[in-house]
Amino acid sequence: QVQLVESGGGLVQAGGSLRLSCAASGTIFSINVMGWYRQAPGKQRESVAFISSWGVTNYADSVKGRFTISRDNAKNTVYLQMNSLKPEDTAVYYCNLVVRGRDYWGQGTQVTVSS
Numbered sequence: 001q002v003q004l005v006e007s008g009g010g011l012v013q014a015g016g017s018l019r020l021s022c023a024a025s026g027t028i029f030s031i032n033v034m035g036w037y038r039q040a041p042g043k044q045r046e047s048v049a050f051i052s053s054w055g056v057t058n059y060a061d062s063v064k065g066r067f068t069i070s071r072d073n074a075k076n077t078v079y080l081q082m083n084s085l086k087p088e089d090t091a092v093y094y095c096n097l098v099v100r101g102r103d104y105w106g107q108g109t110q111v112t113v114s115s
Contacts, residue, residue, distance in 0.1 A: 001026050002024060002026035002097065002099075003024070003025050003026055003104075004022055004024050004095045004096075004097055004104055004105065004107075005023050005025070006020060006093070006106040007020070007022075007109065008020040008021050009110045009111045010110075010111070011112045011114065012112070012113055012114070014085060014113055014114065014115050016113070017081070017083045017085065019079060019080070020079065020095075020109060021077060021078075021079050022036075022078045024076040024078075024095075024104075028099060029099050029100060030053060030073070031054075032098060032099035033050055033052045033053070034050065034051060034053075034071055034078040034096065034097050034098075035047065035048070035050025035051065036048040036050070036093055036095060036096065037093070038089075038091035038111075039091055039094070039108075040088075040090060045094070048060050048063055048067065049063065049069040051069045051070065051071050053073055057069055063089075066082065066084045067082050068081040068083075078095065085111075087113045088113075089111060089113050090111060090112050091110075091111060092108040092111075093108065093111050094107075094108045
């Protein structure tokens with residue numbers, strides 16, 4: 001059974017920074033993709049960034065240049081460094097793991113950016 005546990009959300013002023021972490025536990029094969037999605041009130045869940053176990057990254061246009069995704073394969077942990085935060089970044093952020101064609105999700109962590 002795979003579990004994802006997120007941490008690092010909170011309240012921050014516009015222009016500030018936060019770092020999200022997501023630790024995966026259970027049987028996790030070495031070839032996988034980990035990433036972050038977010039869902040704002042009244043909106044659909046959207047992809048923010050993802051990183052493969054071999055280091056390929058992808059970012060949503062709205063966060064390019066401000067967010068950085070990274071991972072520690074030895075710890076099965078993915079990080080999202082969020083800088084220059086904007087009020088429109090306010091959402092629940094979900095960690096995602098894709099391995100062998102299956103999706104796993106964390107419980108979500110709230111990020112609120114005040115103006």
